[in-house]
Amino acid sequence: MVKVEKFVRFTTGEETFCGRLDGEKIIAMEGDIFGAYRENGRRFSLNEVRLLAPCRPSKAVCVGLNYSNHIKEMAEKVPEDPVIFIKPSTCVIGPNENIIYWPMVKRLDYEAELAVVIGREARNVEEEEAEEYIFGYTVGNDVTARDLQLKDGQWTRAKSFDTFLPLGPFIVRGIDVSDLRVQSYLNGELKQDGRTSQLIFSVPFLVSFISRVMTLLPGDVILTGTPEGVGPMQVGDIIEIRVEKLGSLVNRIVKPA
8 A cells, every 4th residue: 555645845933844744743854855855863743844845846837728627618629739938937836826917917716626646757758667767646726817817819818927926735646636626715606626537638648748848857846637617816815726636726816015
């Protein structure tokens, strides 16, 4: 039986560590969780630290139009190949950090997603070998300036603002993600409710396909698409993304400081 493990990044306010979650305790580590690491003997309670985004990707490769019901609500056609785009590393924030509603944006949407965390350099990977390149999985929110997406006719600006990629709270290893529930709650109200079994392109296929386009580096993430029910957020709203077995990712929408 495969052992399930949860990894976190966290700060004490003075130091930042990676760690392994053991119940309500975090066992701190030294080194690189994607390479060589060891436990350093220090333990912290979850309630005495602040969790950060669990990895620091060089890029996030996102897949659009990967749930048939979402394709219908967006009035799009089922793609022959995965539709991919990139969010820069500067988008990434962690649990309980604020999503900024930038002045340029007129409509700000949530998109609940399963995120795949790459564990080793991946280039031209066969689909049958894709699992060997996956470190684990986390929860993602592909925050989108929907008005700018429609205005531009391509997605870079709409997807790339600072704070537009919440990730967390953990990276979970040792689980089967082929049929997990993916949900979003806006101010406690259920908005999206899908399952990863509804993905048009599977996780192994996506890892293989993307690795034939660009090299995936350790810590990079693949966002696998969002189910139907995407919608707008307003300043003051609380958006919660839940993925079964992976936890809950909560963020607040705020004005720029």
